[in-house]
Amino acid sequence: MSFGAQTRISRRDMLAMSMVAGTALPAREGRGETAATPVIGLLGTTSTEADARLLPFRQALREAGYVEGQNVVIEYRWAEGQWDRFPALAADLVRRQVSVLVSLGGTPGALAAKAATATIPIVFQAGVDPVEAGIVASLNRPGGNITGVSQLLAATVPKQLELVHEAVPTATNIGFLLNETNPLYSQALLKEMKAAASSLGSTLHILHASTEAHFEPAFATLLKVQAGSLVVGPDLFFLSRRDQLVALAARHAIPAIYPWREAAVAGGLMSYASSQADTYRQVGIYAARILKGDKPADLPVQQLIKIELILNLQTAKALGITFPLSLLGRADEVFE
Numbered sequence: 001m002s003f004g005a006q007t008r009i010s011r012r013d014m015l016a017m018s019m020v021a022g023t024a025l026p027a028r029e030g031r032g033e034t035a036a037t038p039v040i041g042l043l044g045t046t047s048t049e050a051d052a053r054l055l056p057f058r059q060a061l062r063e064a065g066y067v068e069g070q071n072v073v074i075e076y077r078w079a080e081g082q083w084d085r086f087p088a089l090a091a092d093l094v095r096r097q098v099s100v101l102v103s104l105g106g107t108p109g110a111l112a113a114k115a116a117t118a119t120i121p122i123v124f125q126a127g128v129d130p131v132e133a134g135i136v137a138s139l140n141r142p143g144g145n146i147t148g149v150s151q152l153l154a155a156t157v158p159k160q161l162e163l164v165h166e167a168v169p170t171a172t173n174i175g176f177l178l179n180e181t182n183p184l185y186s187q188a189l190l191k192e193m194k195a196a197a198s199s200l201g202s203t204l205h206i207l208h209a210s211t212e213a214h215f216e217p218a219f220a221t222l223l224k225v226q227a228g229s230l231v232v233g234p235d236l237f238f239l240s241r242r243d244q245l246v247a248l249a250a251r252h253a254i255p256a257i258y259p260w261r262e263a264a265v266a267g268g269l270m271s272y273a274s275s276q277a278d279t280y281r282q283v284g285i286y287a288a289r290i291l292k293g294d295k296p297a298d299l300p301v302q303q304l305i306k307i308e309l310i311l312n313l314q315t316a317k318a319l320g321i322t323f324p325l326s327l328l329g330r331a332d333e334v335f336e
Helices: 003-024 052-063 083-095 106-116 153-167 183-200 212-224 236-240 242-251 261-265 276-291 313-319 325-330
Strands: 039-044 073-078 100-103 122-126 146-150 173-178 203-208 229-232 256-258 270-273 308-312 333-335
Touching (some): 039 083, 083 106, 106 122, 106 146, 153 183, 153 256, 153 270, 203 212, 212 242, 242 256, 261 270, 261 308, 308 313, 308 325
Parallel strands (some): 100 122, 256 270, 308 333
């Protein structure tokens, strides 16, 4: 074969290869979506969130015209309960140039997302005052590239203590399960709880837990101090281990109140908090609005003010507790 023939074959091969490459290579390497497909980077606490709790988020996107796997891609990054992983995970999503960065990692996740980028739009979920935490400049005009939803969970914790005291008035020793790995949050919670316990004349016993291995010792301490009830702190790690905590409370016959409706549904004695479903839905609404062109700075931070009291009569009966009429009359839901 002559040099000319070799040259013609090589050119044909190169042309064929370039045509294949032009049709096969995705616009964003490794994901396979087209250049027009928006990408949501989702920063979460534990992979269990990829289950039922994300349904309201996906539903809000769907109602706005975005269906995961069809015309929007969601890239998930999970901290697995280790808050110190948030900065690296957020930075990874920023490097991938996602269209919007969604943080469902509470205050630590929101702060990590904010530190990772000043240009990519951010929608956060947090349980504390986002202005005090330094997440946004103000609620009505958050400014910059960030907005989100605040549940103000710290403000509901004292009420949880009051409610469980109302359900078990003989309990003068009350346990409080706290995750100290989020100092800003835990300090605010402690301040509120100590003041509430003092006003009730109760003794508050702080129980620290940041891993599953801490749960059994925490409940052993409850028994040792003869605590008559327990308040489970509004921590996302505890939420991800909700069923374990409900089971431990049942096994040790500890009346407990939780900051999520799902815990009372799963067999917990009672719950008092804003709706997780409403929170995730609102985050999804804001993410969709940003994908459609809205700027985070123009979207006020939403504060969820609806608080639900949920009672489980079956669990109360098992614990030998009779809810007073004053509680039953204020309950939003009662499970029998």
